[in-house]
Amino acid sequence: MSTPTTSFGREAAAALSRSKNEPAWLIAWREEAGELAAKLELPKPEKMPLTRWTLDQYGTDRPSKTVSSAADLPAAIAELLPEDTQGALIVQHNSSVVFTRLSEELKAKGVVLTSLEEAARAHEKLVREHLMTAYKKDEHKLAAVHAALWNGGVFLYVPRNVDIEFPVQALLFADDADATFMPHVLIVADTNSRVSFVEQAAAELNAGEGRTLLHNAAVEIFAKSGAHVRYAAVHHMDAGVVDVSYRRAVLDNDARVEWIVGDLHNGNTLTDTNSVLQGNGSASDSKIICVGTGSQRISLTTRAQHIGKSSESDMVTRAVMKDEATSIINGITKIEHGSTKANGQQTEKVLMLSPKARGDANPILLIDEDDVKAGHAASVGQVNADQVHYLMSRGISRKEAERLIIHGFLDPVVSEIPLAGLREQLHRILERKLG
Amino acid sequence: MSTEFEIRGLKATIEGKEILKGIDLKIQGGEIHAIMGPNGTGKSTLASALMGHPKYEVTDGEVTLNGEDVLEMEVDERARAGLFLAMQYPSEITGVTNADFLRSAINARRGEGNEISLIKFIRLMEGKMKELEMDPEFMHRYLNEGFSGGEKKRNEILQMMMLEPKLVILDEIDSGLDIDALKIVAAGVNAMRSEERGFLVITHYQRLLNYIKPDFVHVMMQGRIVKSGGPELAERLEAEGYDWVKEELGIVDETVQQA
Numbered sequence: 001m002s003t004p005t006t007s008f009g010r011e012a013a014a015a016l017s018r019s020k021n022e023p024a025w026l027i028a029w030r031e032e033a034g035e036l037a038a039k040l041e042l043p044k045p046e047k048m049p050l051t052r053w054t055l056d057q058y059g060t061d062r063p064s065k066t067v068s069s070a071a072d073l074p075a076a077i078a079e080l081l082p083e084d085t086q087g088a089l090i091v092q093h094n095s096s097v098v099f100t101r102l103s104e105e106l107k108a109k110g111v112v113l114t115s116l117e118e119a120a121r122a123h124e125k126l127v128r129e130h131l132m133t134a135y136k137k138d139e140h141k142l143a144a145v146h147a148a149l150w151n152g153g154v155f156l157y158v159p160r161n162v163d164i165e166f167p168v169q170a171l172l173f174a175d176d177a178d179a180t181f182m183p184h185v186l187i188v189a190d191t192n193s194r195v196s197f198v199e200q201a202a203a204e205l206n207a208g209e210g211r212t213l214l215h216n217a218a219v220e221i222f223a224k225s226g227a228h229v230r231y232a233a234v235h236h237m238d239a240g241v242v243d244v245s246y247r248r249a250v251l252d253n254d255a256r257v258e259w260i261v262g263d264l265h266n267g268n269t270l271t272d273t274n275s276v277l278q279g280n281g282s283a284s285d286s287k288i289i290c291v292g293t294g295s296q297r298i299s300l301t302t303r304a305q306h307i308g309k310s311s312e313s314d315m316v317t318r319a320v321m322k323d324e325a326t327s328i329i330n331g332i333t334k335i336e337h338g339s340t341k342a343n344g345q346q347t348e349k350v351l352m353l354s355p356k357a358r359g360d361a362n363p364i365l366l367i368d369e370d371d372v373k374a375g376h377a378a379s380v381g382q383v384n385a386d387q388v389h390y391l392m393s394r395g396i397s398r399k400e401a402e403r404l405i406i407h408g409f410l411d412p413v414v415s416e417i418p419l420a421g422l423r424e425q426l427h428r429i430l431e432r433k434l435g
Numbered sequence: 436m437s438t439e440f441e442i443r444g445l446k447a448t449i450e451g452k453e454i455l456k457g458i459d460l461k462i463q464g465g466e467i468h469a470i471m472g473p474n475g476t477g478k479s480t481l482a483s484a485l486m487g488h489p490k491y492e493v494t495d496g497e498v499t500l501n502g503e504d505v506l507e508m509e510v511d512e513r514a515r516a517g518l519f520l521a522m523q524y525p526s527e528i529t530g531v532t533n534a535d536f537l538r539s540a541i542n543a544r545r546g547e548g549n550e551i552s553l554i555k556f557i558r559l560m561e562g563k564m565k566e567l568e569m570d571p572e573f574m575h576r577y578l579n580e581g582f583s584g585g586e587k588k589r590n591e592i593l594q595m596m597m598l599e600p601k602l603v604i605l606d607e608i609d610s611g612l613d614i615d616a617l618k619i620v621a622a623g624v625n626a627m628r629s630e631e632r633g634f635l636v637i638t639h640y641q642r643l644l645n646y647i648k649p650d651f652v653h654v655m656m657q658g659r660i661v662k663s664g665g666p667e668l669a670e671r672l673e674a675e676g677y678d679w680v681k682e683e684l685g686i687v688d689e690t691v692q693q694a
Contacts, residue, residue, distance in 0.1 A: 385489060390526035393486050394540035394594060395514035404539065408530025408577070 008058060009038035013148035016061060025128065026120050033137045033147035043140040045270060046362060047328045048299040053242055053268050054212045055142065058149055062179035063096035073099060077173050080202050082421020087166030088113050092152035094179035109162050116153025116184050126157060130188055134220045134248035134276065142244055142270075146216045150184040158193040158227075167196040167232075167418050174203040177211035177240065185219040189227035189255075196230040196418045201245075201265075203237035211240045219247040223255035225279065232260040232417050236429050239266040239294065246272050253279035253308065259286040260416045263300060264429050266293065274303040277311035277342075286315040289413040291433045292325030292357065301330040306342040306372075315346040318410055320434065321357035330362045331376065337368040344372070350380040351409050406434055438464035438501060438517070438601045438633050445496035447484040454480045454691050456658035457496070462602065462633035469636045469644055469669060472655035473677055475690035478637045479523060481655070482606040486520040487513055500602055515544050517601030521591035521608050528578040533590065534560060536578050537597055544598065563596045566626070568619055584611030592623045603627070604635045609643040621646030641673030654680055656689040 013034025017027040042050050067073055070081070070089065077091060088106065090113055091099040097115035106113075112123060119127050137147035154170050174181040181203070189195055199219070205211045215237060223229045235243055243265045249257040259273050275284035286302045304313030317329050333344035350359035363376035383405055391401035407430060414430070417423045440462040447455040454477050462468050472478050484491040485498060487510040498505040500516055508516060528536070537560060542550045551559075560574060567589050579587050588608055595603055605624070609617055624634070624647050636647060644652075644666070652668040653660045654677070661684055662668070672680075681689060 384526070387526045387528050389488055389510060390522070390528070391536070391540075392510040393514055393520055393522075394536075394598065395511055395543040396539050397511050397543065398509070400539060400543070401511075404531050404536070405528060408528055411530030411577075 008034065008145070008148075010035040013037070016149070020061065020117070022117070023121055023124065025124065030148050033144050036138050036144035037141060037148050040138065040141040040144050043142060045299040045301065045328065046330050047360060048270075048297065050270070053297070055214060055242060055244070057212055057214055058145065059178050059180040059213065061151065062094045062176050064093035064098050066096075066098045070099060070101065076175060076204060077171065080171055080173065080200060080425075082419055082425060087164070088168040090115070090154050090170050092154075092170070092172045092183050094174050094176045094181060095151045097152045097154075106164065110159040111162060111164065112155065112157040113168060114155050116155045116186055117151065119155035119186070123155065123157065126188060127155065127186065130220065130222050131184075131186055132218075132220070134222070134250045135218050135246050142216055143246065146182055146184070146218055146246075149180055149216070150182045150218070151180055153184040154186065156187045156195070156197065158189045158195045160190040161192050162190075163194040164196070167198045169419070170197070170199045172199065172201045172217070174213060174215070174237070174241070175206060177205045177213045179213070181213055182216045184217065187219075187221045187229060187231070189221070189223050189229045191224045192226040193224075194228045197232070198417070198419050198422055199231070199233040200422065201233070201235040201237060201243070203241045205238045205240050213241045214244065215241050216244045218245070221249040221257055223249060223251045223257050225252045226254045227252070228256045230258040230260070230418060232419075232422070234262040234417070234422060234426055234429070235265045237265050237267065241265070241267045243267060243269045243271070245270070247274065249275045249284065251275065251277050251279055251282035251284060251308075254281040255279055256283045258284070259288070260413060260418075261286070261288040262413065262417070262426055262429075263288060263290040263298070264426075264433060266296070266433075268296060269298045269300070271299070272301045272303070274305070275313060276305045276307065277313060278307050279311070280308040281310050282308050283312040285313070287413040287416055288317045289410045290317070290319040290327065291410075291430065292319065292321045292327050293323050293433055294325065295323070296325040298325065298327040299330075300327065301332065302346070303332040303334065304344055306333075306335040306339040306344055309339060310341040311339060312343045313345070316412070317348045318351075318413060319349070319359060320351045320353060320406060320409065321359045322353045322434070324354070324356045326358040328360045328362070330364065331378075332364045332366065333374055333376070334366045335369050335372050335374060339369050340371040342369065342372045344374045346376045348378045349409070351406065352380065352382050353406070403434070437630055440602045440633050441497075441499050442485075443497045445481075445484065445498060446494045447480060447491045448494055449480070449491055453494070454491075454658055455484060456691075458660060460653070460660065462635060464601070464633055465628070465630045466651065467628070467634040467636060467647060467649045468651045468653065469638065469649035470653045470655055470660070471638060471641075471669060471672055473689055474639070476655045477658040477691050478655050479606055482520055482604050482637055485604060486510065486518065511543070518604070519595055519598060519600030519602070520604045521588075521595055521606060523607040523610065525579050525587050525591055527580045527582075529580055531578045532575050533578055534574045537594065540594070540598060559597065563593055566596070567593055567623055569593065585613065585616045588612055588620060589616065592620050596623060596627060601631060602633045602635070604637070606637045607639065608636070609638055609640060617643065618646060641669050644669045656680070656684075656686055658691045661686070
């Protein structure tokens with residue numbers, strides 16, 4: 001059992017950074033974050049008090065052995081890699097990155113794929129210009145802790161005009177409940193580049209009952225002018241893991257970012273997926289599904305902040321709640337003054353499968369500009385009786401009819417996952433969670 | 436085996452109000468029966484009650500299909516026994532493709548271990564869609580989602596053709612169809628006529644019956660079949676409307692009294 005890290009602060013952050021031989025700038029940066037971590041309060045997500053969540057067990061640095069070939073990865077990790085993996089791949093195991101693969105062809109084009117720890121040394125300028133500038137370390141305690149302790153991590157740089165054909169894949173895996181597991185994914189997509197990125201966060205804590213692990217993670221995407229980034233994430237960790245995932249994208253002129261997220265984690269979940277539409281003509285599209293089971297507590301927020309003119313956002317969240325799971329689904333469309341001709345749309349839908357499950361959908365529109373379009377739709381309900389009747393009237397049993405409808409409810413997101421192998425895996429996870 | 440479908444003294448209520456007040460009807464394989472009548476006389480209720488929609492409660496009567504008690508069966512069992520209702524307002528179901536849905540329906544009938552092969556299924560579906568002049572992309576569209584009224588009706592007929600039921604009920608299949616679509620749908624129905632299959636065609640208008648020739652025509656008013664005859668009855672109704680029937684029977688208000 002990890003002991004709560006009550007004394008964590010400036011000194012502890014700097015000492016850890018030094019022990020890992022991090023560059024001087026990062027030691028100072030971590031030191032500052034450590035100080036903030038000791039001072040700041042936890043975030044206050046809408047209608048979801050975090051006071052009873054285990055958020056103070058940071059674990060210790062437990063790097064894993066690096067391997068030189070994907071074939072040498074531990075079996076538990078290899079099983080999670082879809083077979084059709086042709087593209088670039090990076091694997092984090094507990095506190096460190098253990099494997100990276102990037103084709104010579106992409107390297108020759110100037111593409112960079114490394115652990116973020118390595119990038120802090122080798123690509124200092126790019127990292128310093130972007131790291132935690134979208135998700136700031138002084139936002140709240142969890143952000144500061146993440147800044148002070150992030151480890152392993154992914155840095156992807158796609159140069160100007162480069163189009164990466166196959167999705168880049170990151171597998172973030174933990175099986176040690178005592179490890180610090182706080183990956184940070186940083187993607188810089190330069191002007192007119194294109195990339196699909198697929199992240200899978202998985203954890204199997206073999207130690208059984210009572211083990212807890214804090215996955216305090218972050219994703220930052222910087223899409224420069226005209227860049228297209230598609231980011232797909234599937235999270236499925238053991239119930240003992242608390243999943244905190246802050247995802248931010250900053251879009252320049254005419255950039256486009258798509259989020260496709262399967263929050264299928266088995267423990268408490270706090271995710272916040274936010275697109276900052278800084279540039280004129282920028283566009284973001286977020287599709288998120290979630291399945292809550294057992295006594296899970298889930299806070300899911302999607303946001304779009306419109307600053308650029310003629311910027312567009314669309315956000316869709318679909319959640320299925322079983323057993324005694326509780327979810328608060330927030331959609332926040334913010335249109336700033338001056339963002340003329342902006343168009344922000346959002347839909348949140350919750351399907352309740354049990355009388356003890358709870359689901360709240362809160363669409364929030366904050367608009368400081370007149371010349372805009374904005375829309376929202378939200379619904380919370382049970383499986384539609386007429387739909388069940390229709391399917392049964394063709395000979396399909398009630399159980400199978402309900403199964404088709406529930407899986408169908410999630411399909412508009414599942415079918416968008418850009419890797420066929422991962423899509424299949426997602427179906428298996430859904431079968432398991434939905435029973 | 437030739438189909439025999441029989442309704443005896445069927446009464447049904449919705450939210451406690453009696454809508455069907457005793458229906459008697461016998462359909463043999465190979466026959467087409469039409470039920471006509473103005474709005475609000477209980478025609479669609481009859482279709483829904485036969486299929487077992489949970490909104491309707493059957494309070495009296497018997498329904499048998501080849502000697503089996505239909506009213507005892509769950510909705511899916513009725514379908515597997517051979518009952519099919521082409522619905523007036525089919526549900527839209529996001530995320531379930533037309534092909535996945537129909538394959539599940541066919542396999543539910545065939546039972547475990549006897550599932551239709553994917554290739555065979557796709558050939559079958561493509562062939563039937565061609566007969567109905569449906570765009571092949573409808574195979575992979577979500578079930579009825581974003582379909583026009585006419586496309587939904589064609590999709591209902593497609594299901595009928597794929598599932599090969601014994602007793603087909605068409606509830607206002609002509610509503611929302613232009614004349615070309617109506618002809619295609621009627622051709623689909625006519626292609627399915629056989630000694631093993633009976634049809635119950637519910638419609639407002641004689642128009643449909645120009646293309647699907649009924650053997651028997653029944654007029655429904657006040658939740659009962661008030662008049663039966665041959666195809667000539669439909670023609671007279673088309674020419675003269677329903678007033679003469681009401682006069683003949685002394686009916687002032689033909690709708691079901693919802694006291």
